[in-house]
Amino acid sequence: MKVLVGMSGGVDSSTAAVLLKEAGCEVQGLSLLLFETRGRTGSAACCSLKSVQDAARTAARMGFPHSVLDVRDRFVQRVVEPFVRAYKRGLTPNPCILCNMHIKFPVLLEEARRRGIPHIATGHYAVAEHIDGRSVLRKGVDRSKDQSYVLYGLREEELRSLVLPLGARRKRDIRKTAREMGLPVFDRPESQEICFVENRDYVGFIHALEPGAGPPGPILDGEGRVIGTHQGIYRYTLGQRKRLGIPSPRPLYVTGIDVRNNAIRVGEREVAFRRTVRAKEMNWLLEGYRDRDAFRAEVKVRSMMEAAGASVRPGEGGGGVLVAFDEPQFAPAPGQAAVLYEGDLVLGGGTIAESF
16 A cells, blocks of 8 residues: 655654554555744744654655655745734634644645555544545544544545544553654654644744734723723733733633724633523535434533534535533533534534634
């Protein structure tokens, strides 16, 4: 089996490539140069020059070809610029989802087809199952690392070609395997940042790109009284507690972002809970659910939360869904994703338009 493996340079994708080679596959590695315009040669981020070099070292050591594709312009247009625009509109985007939907998997499949390779693979912790011509996406066995949430946007042709060698494995075993194989990246630390944002400072990143990204405005309490001044709504997200700068005997959280009036609302934690979410731009991995009147599902509104029981009604707003949770959920932020599950099976997902 020929397979083109997307290699970020980290331990997961590197081990995935080697496992496939050891299983008898004819492996080629491909790294994408995404955002290397600020000299971040020492960064552990998945798009850094060092990461690409680490992927090349792994491929050379294990004896399979590796190449690099420069997609920086496409990445800026489809990920970075939408990321900035979303925050300026009071939304909370997920750049990993944007990248998977518009860059990593489309480019990987395009390049595989150009080379006449029928399969693509990555180091994501999820399961791509192919039985009797039917392809489905399931949660990874290691629930603490499951990445099915960020893969809900896969197109049918991408999922049909996809191999995920780590889906049935646990992270601790992958690092042990990498060490035993002598991979150069076996001890590389986890990347916990947005790949194009240094030190997790997305506010500084946006401010550096657009110094006038957001004018100051009022911070309001639950009664609508002005109790402070914010420095731009792009600095805030629903449920946020830090950087409010307002003295209070009890912790305050962002409970609403009023873009039209350039205002931030704050209150105690319980005010940020929502029972209902409306999602748009749905991508259905199982088409049969799109046409149902209503159904039960478990739903995630952030990557690492436990999926929560809900009633789902498709057909909202021309292809969206209305999700009514059994129990209120903390701060489902517009701009994030609502991903639907039946057990470990991914049904589909969409972008949260509003929560109430």
